[in-house]
Amino acid sequence: MNIFSGLEKFGLKSAESVQLFEDNKKSNQQHxxxxxxxxxxxxxxxxxxxxxxxxxxxxxxxxxxxxxxxxxxxxxxxxxxxxxxxxxxxxxxxxxxxxxxxxxxxxxxxxxxxxxxxxxxxxxxxxxxxxxxxxxxxxxxxxxxxxxxxxxxxxxxxxxxxxxxxxxxxxxxxxxxxxxxxxxxxxxxxxxxxxxxxxxxxxxxxxxxxxxxxxxxxxxxxxxxxxxxxxxxxEQCTVDYLLACMAFHFKKYEIASKFLQSVLTSVSASRRMKDMALELKDDIIAELRK
Ligand SMILES: [Zn+2]
Known part of the structure; x- marks a missing residue:
């Protein structure tokens, strides 16, 4: 699937060949x-x-x-x-x-x-x-x-x-x-x-x-x-929590657990976020037991 489909109408045909993320770990500048x-x-x-x-x-x-x-x-x-x-x-x-x-x-x-x-x-x-x-x-x-x-x-x-x-x-x-x-x-x-x-x-x-x-x-x-x-x-805890949710969605339970652990041990994560992380952790455990 071309993720930029729909942009042809703006004259941006070259979008078809655009690579979203570069493979190498080039540090991205600015901004x-x-x-x-x-x-x-x-x-x-x-x-x-x-x-x-x-x-x-x-x-x-x-x-x-x-x-x-x-x-x-x-x-x-x-x-x-x-x-x-x-x-x-x-x-x-x-x-x-x-x-x-x-x-x-x-x-x-x-x-x-x-x-x-x-x-x-x-x-x-x-x-x-x-x-x-x-x-x-x-x-x-x-x-x-x-x-x-x-x-x-x-x-x-x-x-x-x-x-x-x-x-x-x-x-x-x-x-x-x-x-x-x-x-x-x-x-x-x-x-x-x-x-x-x-x-x-x-x-x-x-x-x-x-x-x-x-x-x-x-x-x-x-x-x-x-x-x-x-x-x-x-903040890091929010991004870690997001990554845990996405990993869970894609059934990457190990990755999800790793990010959840980071949320649960974070000093800056709110009580609410930790509760959400715990709930997600329970769901991962349930999935793994299936
Ligand atoms: Zn302008």
């Missing part, structure tokens, strides 16, 4: 840490306020092409946080705020997670100009009041490609993959499967979700080998 704030929608049955009620437009100046454009952001005060998924995928009532974590310049294609959009060096600007902006074809789209999942997925993929092009850190790539996978999980939750065709479309989406989860799993393991904490705004 920003990230933080996370993400989330998910739970469709309710009645009186669902429209997503547009929870977002507002923000004006941004692009560091790469200097044009000014509007982007949608979540009104933080208005959204109600729900219990996250076990792997910390954030969830909010009525809105999947993950969709709004990316800023994308409609003129040149420069795209990044919101809080890192302005954190770009002159060397990186040059790389983006040469490899993204020069080919980028703005996609004419009807002005959406809120982002559909498909629009959001495109924005994440563009962001991921930009991160590769600007030689961003492994952690930034891994975190983008993780959020993309979470976003696809949110999309899957909204998909119906009443016909064979719908079932198939849903299955493809699930496969893509798995693919990005796998990339995130590999990427974070690379990142912890070569980067310092905090990583993408996360």
């Amino acid at each position: 920003a840490h990230q933080q996370d704030d993400n989330q998910q929608t739970k469709p309710a049955e009645q009186e669902i306020p429209p997503e547009k009620d929870f977002i507002l437009e923000k004006t941004v100046r692009c560091k790469v092409c200097d044009q000014v454009f509007k982007t949608k952001v979540v009104k933080n005060g208005r959204v109600k946080r729900l219990e996250p998924d076990r792997d910390l995928r954030p969830r909010f009532q009525y809105i999947d705020t993950l969709k709004y974590d990316i800023t994308s310049c409609p003129f040149c294609g420069y795209t990044a997670m919101n809080r890192y959009f302005d954190m770009i060096s002159s060397g990186q600007i040059k790389l983006i100009r040469e490899q993204i902006a020069s080919q980028f074809q703005p996609k004419s789209q009807s002005e959406e009041e809120s982002y559909s999942y498909d629009t959001a997925v495109d924005r994440y993929k563009l962001s991921l490609l930009n991160t590769v092009v600007k030689r961003g850190r492994d952690s930034e790539k891994a975190f983008t993959c993780l959020k993309l996978s979470w976003l696809l999980r949110g999309k899957v939750e909204t998909m119906s499967e009443s016909t064979a065709e719908e079932k198939q479309v849903k299955q493809v989406c699930e496969q893509e979700q798995e693919e990005f989860y796998q990339q995130a799993f590999e990427g974070f393991q690379k990142a912890i080998a070569g980067e310092m904490f905090p990583m993408c705004g996360m």
Whole structure:
């Protein structure tokens, strides 16, 4: 599967041959840490306020092409946080705020997670100009009041490609993959499967979700080998816990146990995180006994 599929419409055909993580342990230079704030929608049955009620437009100046454009952001005060998924995928009532974590310049294609959009060096600007902006074809789209999942997925993929092009850190790539996978999980939750065709479309989406989860799993393991904490705004215990969850998902129980041990012995892990780690540990033991 080409993980950048869908970006051809932006004129970025070369994305097909892009390698996400380099094999060698080259230390990756520069740049920003990230933080996370993400989330998910739970469709309710009645009186669902429209997503547009929870977002507002923000004006941004692009560091790469200097044009000014509007982007949608979540009104933080208005959204109600729900219990996250076990792997910390954030969830909010009525809105999947993950969709709004990316800023994308409609003129040149420069795209990044919101809080890192302005954190770009002159060397990186040059790389983006040469490899993204020069080919980028703005996609004419009807002005959406809120982002559909498909629009959001495109924005994440563009962001991921930009991160590769600007030689961003492994952690930034891994975190983008993780959020993309979470976003696809949110999309899957909204998909119906009443016909064979719908079932198939849903299955493809699930496969893509798995693919990005796998990339995130590999990427974070690379990142912890070569980067310092905090990583993408996360402390070591959080990243270790995430890795344990992903390892559990892929049935790599030994790796999962190793990361859980690190969470359980961490002095900075919260009581709550340790409880979650203990629960996961119980589930691993149960799996191993099967
Ligand atoms: Zn731009």
